[in-house]
Amino acid sequence: GAGVSQSPSNKVTEKGKDVELRCDPISGHTALYWYRQRLGQGLEFLIYFQGNSAPDKSGLPSDRFSAERTGESVSTLTIQRTQQEDSAVYLCASSLSGGNSYNEQFFGPGTRLTVL
Amino acid sequence: GEDVEQSLFLSVREGDSSVINCTYTDSSSTYLYWYKQEPGAGLQLLTYIFSNMDMKQDQRLTVLLNKKDKHLSLRIADTQTGDSAIYFCADPAGDRDDKIIFGKGTRLHILP
Numbered sequence: 001g002a003g004v005s006q007s008p009s010n011k012v013t014e015k016g017k018d019v020e021l022r023c024d025p026i027s028g029h030t031a032l033y034w035y036r037q038r039l040g041q042g043l044e045f046l047i048y049f050q051g052n053s054a055p056d057k058s059g060l061p062s063d064r065f066s067a068e069r070t071g072e073s074v075s076t077l078t079i080q081r082t083q084q085e086d087s088a089v090y091l092c093a094s095s096l097s098g099g100n101s102y103n104e105q106f107f108g109p110g111t112r113l114t115v116l
Numbered sequence: 117g118e119d120v121e122q123s124l125f126l127s128v129r130e131g132d133s134s135v136i137n138c139t140y141t142d143s144s145s146t147y148l149y150w151y152k153q154e155p156g157a158g159l160q161l162l163t164y165i166f167s168n169m170d171m172k173q174d175q176r177l178t179v180l181l182n183k184k185d186k187h188l189s190l191r192i193a194d195t196q197t198g199d200s201a202i203y204f205c206a207d208p209a210g211d212r213d214d215k216i217i218f219g220k221g222t223r224l225h226i227l228p
Contacts, residue, residue: 035218042220043159043204056215091159103147103208105216107159 002026004108006092012114013082021077021111025094032075033105034067035091043091049075082115089113120207120219127225134192136222138205143186149206150179150190153221159204163190197226 005024013019025032034046045059049069060066064082069075079086089112093105122138140148145167152162165172165179165188172179178191188207192199202221209215 033216043218045215045217048215093159103216104149104161104164105159109158 006108023092029094031095033093038088122219136190138188140207145208151204153202
């Protein structure tokens, strides 16, 4: 596709259930990012991948959160034992590369997660 | 750690200039960015400035950078209703520009 896609677009789940969110970056983009945006709040950095490795996992809120990336392409963000405080829009972005160069991030439409 | 601060809300009259301010802590970045999030739409890069520049102008947009004070501003001239959005200041963390720290966003409201 032409842009970053995310699925599902909306997810409603019950407290305590696990959820998996998917991101398909723009083809050829080596860097991939996950952010969380709570209602009316700014962007909260979660994790980023350079290729398939995640050099910085410092933003993951707790050990219930994990992410992986395979084939330098699709990434999944998994939240185990969801809590109501996990309700938010989860945004994925990708970019061509790091290094000392202009590095525009292209964002997907997000997955809106609601934990009942 | 890295931090980016900006005011959360700005209200201006249509036709006036809007000035959105941002302060950042990591000064080793090569570029600094402004992103725009329109209602119901995704985040998109609005403009950026190279860190060795003081000013960048792009049509109605003017970006000012004060590296000494670690202050970045975005000026929108002749603000229109279509400028209603949330504007995010973004500062790469470290000199590799891989990880970008976003501010909480400034919600720009246009008064008729």
